[in-house]
Amino acid sequence: MVKLYNVSSSPHVRDKLSTGNVMLDVIIALMPATIMGMIHFGLPALIVVCASVASAVLTEFLFNLITKRKQTVGDFSAVVTGLLLALTLPAELPVYIPILGSAFAIFFVKCVFGGLGKNFMNPALTGRCFLLISFGAAMTRYSVDSVTMATPLANMVSGQEVTWSMLLDMYIGRGSGCIGNSVGALLIGAAYLWMTSGLTMEVPVAVIASFTAFVAIFGEEMTFMTLLAHILGGGIIIGAFFFATDPVTNPTTTKGRIIFGCLVGILSGIFRVYGTAPDSVSYAVVTSNLFVPFIDRYVITKPYGYRKKYMNRIANGGVKVKGDTVPKGTVVLGVITLVAGLALAGSYQLTKNTIELRKAEEAAASYKEVCPQADRFRKDSKLDAKLDAVKDAVYGTDFGKSYIREAWVAVDASGKDCGYVICVASNDAFDGSMAFSVGFGNDGTVSGISFTELHDTAGMGLLCGEPKFKDQFVGVKTDAYVLDKTGELKDANAIDTVTGASISSGAVVNAVNAALDFLSKSKGE
């Protein structure tokens, strides 16, 4: 009997690239960000990463074992999911949170839908959304070396001016945030993936471009710097390069991917500008994932021979038709971009003054509320000089993390100075930040307090904005207020805490004291 050789359909050779290699490349690409996270956040970051990866791999292993499926942990895809999830978590988390998150991601999102390639949402991000909903407070309390700090983006939203050094911090990942917050390291990883051709650029470019355009047009008071901060912060970069590009939950055609990328970018923009969710990108990506089957079904590009340009040529005997060399799509896109850019620039110029005017009016209205005796407010060169010296850093040493933001002199109807308005902010609130203005009479007694910002745990910290609490400050002549935690102090300068919100109450007292201190020092000189 003649030996019979294997017969199969062509081709008979295959590229070296395998599913395992693809996943390994993603892991390598995530290494710079992981390492930066560990350097910055230390041991807690390492624990979160290890817990998350181990939980992901173990869940898949056990699922396959129990359901008697082929073991698939060897393709590293569970490692990728665990690592990606870990990079989106704060470092100082109870260890059960990443473990639960990864297990959820692998079991509910991946395994039960049929394993690798069958999940309809990105597992890691869905795991993150699950954790955000389940452990909201812990998931949004970002701390470095056990000190809770607002993220740079949160600081910006609460009014802090964006500086180049802040942007640099965001780029390197020095601020507070999730473990994988080093934009620079993420970009190095993305460049690696791109060069090893594991990543095409349609989706990231579409996400970032559409997000930027959306925020630039619809965001409030956008400047170049705040726009940059929006792009560098809040996970847009990791989302665009590592989550939105997850091939399984991506359309597979270039055209489909551009549509998908724009969807992610615009949804992120909507959630960022109008939403209250701390995390715009996660929700944007998982929502967009749901549209992928529709895109797959209906966005179909024709083969070259059926495209109009080439059909025209063939009809012309295979000779170039005049003007068909310029790709129409490029021209159309170029024109749209140009028109949109011009419109944006134009509307910005037109509305710039109005915005500033309105801002000033709003401010004046709130100042009058705290300084009822005043008619208008003026800047004072002496006060401004003092303000410039202190406004970028935490004020003093005795007032927690209080900031002095603005200082005005109140002028009454007859033109005489009749008091001051000091705008302060504090990062010490129980959950987030607060900002308010304090009005003073000429003698330094508080004439009113008005909150311009109070993000806090609903129901508790928000009570600090109630008159019952605020009005305790009014009309008391003192050098410093004291927080009365027991309710037993009878002095005029004692302030009763809001029940259940002592941290936020303390923050208010500290900030008011900071304003008092600033005012007395300024007047003293």
Place this chain on the structure above:
Amino acid sequence: MSRMTFKGGTHPNDQKQFARDNAFVHYLPKGEMVFPINQHIGKSANPIVKKGDAVLAGQVIAEADGFVSSNIISSCSGTVKEVELRQTAAGTMAMSIVIDNDGKYNQVDGIGKETDYSKLSGSEIISKVKAAGIVGLGGAGFPTHVKLSPKNPAGIHHILANGAECEPFITCDDRLMREYSDDIVKGMEILLTLFPTAEGDIVIEKNKPEAIEAMKKACAASPMSDKIKVYPVKTKYPQGGERSIISVVTGNHYKSTQLPADAGCIVDNVSTIRAIYRAVAFNEPLMEKGFTISGDCLKQPTNFFTRIGVSYQELFDECGGCAEGKEAAKLISGGPMMGMAMANLEVPVQKAHNALTVLGVDEVASVPTTACLRCGRCNAACPLGLIPQYMADAAVRKDLARYENDLYGLECIACGSCTYVCPAKRPLVQYFKTAKAEILLERKKQQEAK
């Protein structure tokens, strides 16, 4: 600026190093010769010899049946042993004329006599090509005289000599261009006299610098040197595909229902062009051609210049078989990208066959298939702009309407680029071939029902 390459495609290791520097070995077969009566696209030829007949080399043993068909020529002398079903490289059984080779190679009178072809008319040239049984030697086997008779001869503006040879391992066209460059240029001159409005481009991948040099030299010496030029292109698979080569030189793309002539082109393999020259200038029917035996486990990879009809086994034995200590795992007629795997070597070399590739490892069997990651590499690799990822999905789900109408699945040329790049190692081409066969079968059924 001329284009360097086409859209899509992939970069398999070209593996030319095994055989590229081995000059043609001229080999006259000794064993029995087998000539299937259908070695071309179109109707099978009608056998005109019967068992026991004596035949000479160069004798027509089966006549073309109609216009889109081709003569079958005996490449040896001897007696007809059988006219029966024999196994072919494609794995099918085909009616074949089996000749007991007497080893003398006595030829029909008149072969090799030089004629002054410059006096021949266009139709005389085409009838000579038809009589010589010439078909596309690059692999497709489309009858060349049909190709040379387009509806609108004045609309042909490019004659493309296909010397891309993009399949890994195969080097016989490379050798042909190096050793018979003048013949190829003369063949091109004949084609250009048929189509005076056209220019000639000899398209060669850049991994064959010696061939490019040799062809450039031959072009420079030609009286038509102003109309014939060498067109070096980027080394990328499937550059040698008819559509890829037309896309590179002219920028045209066309549908599968259209022909290169619709794009103003005629594409012929360099070995076909040489065969045209030999047929027109020397009355020589198509009897011999270059044939590479290469692979990663052979003792001596060889470029044969041998007779059509010889068995693969005889050539394999002649070149020494596998290297010591190595064993063949897969035998492929053609290259590894589009070639056909064979269960054994007892099959004849046909007109359009150009190589035997012997692989020491069967990669298809040895790498496991995993689930589709939807990474889209297949889409990027398709030289036709198809969407293999969606096509595979539709084919597996048997959604043949979507496969055919929405995804243009019948356009697929089975070049294998998508399958080569797939990290999940899915047999995409196999899905597509199956889907295509099912659709065509269904069509046939419906037509018969009418």
